[in-house]
Amino acid sequence: MSKASLQVQRQLLAVLADGGFHSGQALAEQFGVSRTAIANYINDLEQVGLDVYKVKGKGYGLARPLLLLDAQRIKKLQSVGTAPVFVQHITDSTNLQLLQMLQNASPPLKATVVVAEAQTAGRGRRGRQWYSPYGSNLYFSYYWRLEQGVQAAMGLSLVAGCALCSLLRREYQVNAQLKWPNDIYINGHKIAGVLVELAGQADAACNVIIGIGLNIALPETALQHINQPYADLTQATGQLIDRNKLIVQLQDELTNALNTFEIEGFKPFQQIFNQYDVFAKCLVSISGSATASGICLGVDENGAVLLEQDGNIQAYYGGEISLRAST
Known part of the structure; x- marks a missing residue:
C-alpha cells in the first residue's frame, strides 16, 4: 500500500x-x-x-468505539527525558522492528518502545503465532541493554511479568495472576504473554527485547484464532481502555523493574511472583525438554519453578519447557 x-x-x-x-x-x-x-x-x-x-x-x-494509538498524546503523557515510543500502523512484529533498529548506525536509547495497531507476524514463545488483530490489543516491545551480559538475564521474562501484573492490579484493579514462565491470567483466562529475546555475548553487555502482547478488546472473531480460554482488559474492567496511557505506564513500570533487577537480581521479584502465582499449591505437570509432575511451590530466588514430588523439591529452569495444571 x-x-x-x-x-x-x-x-x-x-x-x-x-x-x-x-x-x-x-x-x-x-x-x-x-x-x-x-x-x-x-x-x-x-x-x-x-x-x-x-x-x-x-x-x-x-463493532465498538476505538481509541487509536497517538504518538503525540503518548509524548505528552511521558515524563521529560523518557526514551521515545515509536508508533506504527501495521507492522510485521514490534520485536522485529526493535531488533532492526539495533542494526542501525545509531542504536535506540535504553527503554525505547515500539508499538503497533496490528502485527502480521506476531510471535509467542517457542515460535508460536500470536494473534494480532487491528486496534484490539497492545503490541508492545521494549529495549534494554543489560550490562552484566546474557548470563545475568535469567528470570527476565518473570521480571517483565511481575511488572505487568503489578501494573494491572494497581492501576486497573483486576485480579491479575502470573503463570510461569511468561503468561498473565485473569480468573483462569490468559490475558497477556511475554517474549524476551537476547542478542549479545556471554561475557559482554547484551541487548534485550521484551515483547508484550496484552489483550485489550478482542473482536468476536477471536474464538476462531485462539485455542484456549482468554480474557481482555476491557471486559475485565468494564471500561474503554486508553492504550496510549497504558503504554506510558508500562514503559515506566518496566524501567523501574529493570533498574532494580540490574542492581539486586531476581530476588526482589520472587515474593511478587509467588504472591500472584496462578498455580500456587496446585498439582502441575512440566512438559518439553523436561517432564515431571508435582505440587507447585512457586519460584526460587533465581526464577526456577519449584515442584514438590514425593517429599522432594526439584527446581526447573526455563527454556523449552511448559507448565500446565494436572488433574
Whole structure:
C-alpha cells in the first residue's frame, strides 16, 4: 500500500473510531476517493482483524468505539527525558522492528518502545503465532541493554511479568495472576504473554527485547484464532481502555523493574511472583525438554519453578519447557 493510501486509511479509521455509522458515499466525498476505494480500505482492515459492520442504508461502523494509538498524546503523557515510543500502523512484529533498529548506525536509547495497531507476524514463545488483530490489543516491545551480559538475564521474562501484573492490579484493579514462565491470567483466562529475546555475548553487555502482547478488546472473531480460554482488559474492567496511557505506564513500570533487577537480581521479584502465582499449591505437570509432575511451590530466588514430588523439591529452569495444571 502506498504512503498516500496508508494516510487515507488512517484518516478513515479516525472517523470510524467513534463507533457510529458512516455512509460509504460520505466517506468517499470526505477523502476524495471512490466508494470502491473506501470498500477496499475497509476490506484491508478486516483482513487484519478489525470488526466492521456493513449495514445497508447506514454504511460502515466499527463493532465498538476505538481509541487509536497517538504518538503525540503518548509524548505528552511521558515524563521529560523518557526514551521515545515509536508508533506504527501495521507492522510485521514490534520485536522485529526493535531488533532492526539495533542494526542501525545509531542504536535506540535504553527503554525505547515500539508499538503497533496490528502485527502480521506476531510471535509467542517457542515460535508460536500470536494473534494480532487491528486496534484490539497492545503490541508492545521494549529495549534494554543489560550490562552484566546474557548470563545475568535469567528470570527476565518473570521480571517483565511481575511488572505487568503489578501494573494491572494497581492501576486497573483486576485480579491479575502470573503463570510461569511468561503468561498473565485473569480468573483462569490468559490475558497477556511475554517474549524476551537476547542478542549479545556471554561475557559482554547484551541487548534485550521484551515483547508484550496484552489483550485489550478482542473482536468476536477471536474464538476462531485462539485455542484456549482468554480474557481482555476491557471486559475485565468494564471500561474503554486508553492504550496510549497504558503504554506510558508500562514503559515506566518496566524501567523501574529493570533498574532494580540490574542492581539486586531476581530476588526482589520472587515474593511478587509467588504472591500472584496462578498455580500456587496446585498439582502441575512440566512438559518439553523436561517432564515431571508435582505440587507447585512457586519460584526460587533465581526464577526456577519449584515442584514438590514425593517429599522432594526439584527446581526447573526455563527454556523449552511448559507448565500446565494436572488433574
